[in-house]
Amino acid sequence: MIGYYIHHHGQGHRARAKSICSALTTPVTALTSAPQPDAECFADVVCLVRDDDGDTAENPTANGVLHWAPALDRGLASRMGQVVHWIDTVRPSLLVVDVSVEVTVLARLLGVPVVVVAMPGDRTDPAHHLGYQLAEHILAAWPQEMYDPLWLREFADKTTFVGGISRFDGRPSDDGPSAGRPRVLVLSGTGGSNLSMDDIRLCANQHRGYRWQALGVPGAPWVDDPWPQLRTADVVVSHAGQNAVADVAAAGRPAIIIPQPRPFGEQHATAAALAANELAVSVPRWPSLTEWPHLIEAATTVGGHRWPRWQTAGAAGRAAAVIDSLAKRIEASR
Template sequence: MKKPIAFFVHHQGRGHANRTMAIAEHFSRERPVSVMTAAPEQFAGADPRIEVIALPNMIGDAVPTPRLFEEPTPSVMHCVPLGLSSMRRTMRTILDHLDDRDVGLFVVDVSSEIGMLGRIASVPTVQIRMHGDRSDIGHVGSYEAAVGLIAPFDEKLEQADYPAKLRAKTTYTGGLCTTRDPVLSRADARARLGLPEDQKVILVLTGGGGSGTPYAPLTMGARAVPDALWLVAGPVHREGHETDFANLRELGWVSNVTDHIAAADIVIASAGDNTVHEIARVGAKFVVMPEWRYFAEQHRKAEALCALGAAVTASAWPGDYAAWQALLGAAEALDPAALRALHNPDAARNAATWLEGLADELWTGAEADTPRLTVVAAE
């Protein structure tokens, strides 16, 4: 029987869950697979052979005493408050599952602490990598403790300052997009959506990982380019003083994101992993406006995109007509082929193939009678 592969899946946004499901569906049928997450509802409708284990959602849990709260976080960790029973239950659930299922490979998407926990529990662990300034001891330690790293993006998007020894441990799957909707021509997408054939369409695409794109700058854009139809898909953040304009439409959440991207002349979006690759899959002209994330994840990814000529950006949302016009003019000059080349339709399959191969390689010979290594106590 093949060794089980287990995933830890972070509950922020839907990208981690969607990526896990996309990878797991390419595992061989005889490979047991499980997921541990604080957002089990995100796996409703997933392949029934994926065992889902619910973890406590610790967000908002209060530290019991001021004295515990005052204890500093050690530099090797990022967020491990003291005194939380939910933290103990989370760690116990993970360890019990790894032990009960005799897991052969533990894939962490994402958490440095959980990655280290896997290594401490003597389970081979793989970390899913993200962009960002992650040279701190916590990140580097978890990467060094892993038997391998997966970057769900094209190697051309790698950061120039990423350490060579960790790059050597990284498998680049190519741009991984979990969307499967067919990509229509611009004319067909506009016909399906009931959009005018001859009007410029600017799509603003927001995701579920943050509080929403600020609405006020979009009203300035609508005024700066009044002949364009501005469509906003996803949540926006309002401050209460904005004025609406007829050429600026809020669509809320849409189920046919691919059609909207295909119909647009320019797409404005954040630098979230799946968002970037959704746009790359269609091959649109891309204005990337990175959102605040821990360790400057989206800003570093935006820098890499712009260095490749795959997108343009601004240091902040434009606040005047000329700045908007200049930014959109730069986007018009882009060659969409540069962005399109970063998407790989086989990325999820590449990740699954590598993970299964690694699991088998690590455990080949495990039934041998003579152990290869004797463990001795450290002094």
């Protein structure tokens, strides 16, 4: 049995877990306080209590050694107790952690080898370094030739760059943009954004030569399967979350990437890599109204033909192969 810890912020970690676990041959249990993931790719789901519901957080970084371990927090104690109980009962061969330094440390203290999913950005702080040191293996969900951060090179001997993991890998892509006014699709996620439908309406009123559509923006529809909209967009405007970027790459659409503020500069690092490798246009913030025609033209010029370099094809399968291989090797050594 493999355990898979899924962080509850946003939907990206869940989507990535589902893609990877659907390709695993070893049974896997999900451990998460996120809304219950789709059960078909998991043998079991352990619903963890939240560790961030308290009114105050006393010394949450444990003097700078960890990221989130507030002292005397009952939610944290109960949550970690659930993980300990599961490990003691099931005796898993491996735990995949996406993402939590604290769960990584706990599992390794209990003798369970851990596969850590790396994140972009500046991960040189003591907590991240500790997690990567403890990891049996590290998975990076982007192509090494596109983004090879210095801080990860210390662990090169145990890191596999699998490419961008998209839930749409393998989906038919026969559809394309229709004739008429070019369509601009604006995507937002659940991880937090300062974008609103007022911003989209201002663009639509100012630039009537384009058809504007928004998904996931507060006040706009939420679509569980945006693949048809992605495939038929002339230009996609998206944040720089790993799953969003991988989905745009799988669709092969011209893109304008606008990174959102995240800890450790995660999205800004991804956006910079995309721009440097001419996969997409990137701007640091939501553009002014006058900037849009130039940006849309620039994105159209860049096009979508370089997106295969983000290596979404088969990425989840490559990650699963690494995990399965490690689990079988560890199980055989017991």
